[in-house]
Amino acid sequence: MSARLIDALLALSGRERVGLAILVLVALPLGLGFGVLLPLEERAQAARAARVEAVALQVWVRERAAEMAALGPARAPRAAAEPIGTGGIEQRLIAAGLRGAISQLSADAQGRVQLRFDVVGFERFARWLSDTDPHWGYEIAAFRLEALDRPGMVAASLILAPPQD
Structure with missing residues (x-):
């Protein structure tokens, strides 16, 4: 397998080998980065933002619950009116x-x-x-x-x- 790869590389001209080296050393990592790692990072940022929003909502609900507890008991039941x-x-x-x-x-x-x-x-x-x-x-x-x-x-x-x- 490696002998065939070496023969194929030796059959290429110098420019073709440089182009292939650039492709392997630059384009392939860039493609991997933009195609796989960047979307993963974007999803991680979205998840962090959703978590921050959920924590803020939880704090807000807790504050509203404390406000409601401070208001005291609900008003006395009123006489039932006929549905309008x-x-x-x-x-x-x-x-x-x-x-x-x-x-x-x-x-x-x-x-x-x-x-x-x-x-x-x-x-x-x-x-x-x-x-x-x-x-x-x-x-x-x-x-x-x-x-x-x-x-x-x-x-x-x-x-x-x-x-x-």
Whole structure:
């Protein structure tokens, strides 16, 4: 095997041998570096950035939990109001100027109401939710709030259920 390789190299001219040496000594390591090592480093940097973000989120959640603990016990249960239905919720959305921001408002056979906002201002949404919650006659069964790239804007989804006796 090596004898055939030596014969093949001896058959090459001087320029061809120099070109082959450059290819082996320069181009091959560069190709290996750019083709294998650089993508690995980029993935490692992305993983480090994701870890830093996860740690920051964990710290933020811990701080919010401490704030909530400092606020004291939740307010006393209020008298159950009759559920206002999707029509009542829609009227309150219109009054708050949020009707255009809602992307889904539906009810199912069990009386559960689903609301979804793809893009809504956080302050307006939180104000509407705080003002409406005591009066709509529903319990929040599920709530999801997701920060968007635009400052002050969030995506929110709610599932409201009639109170269980």
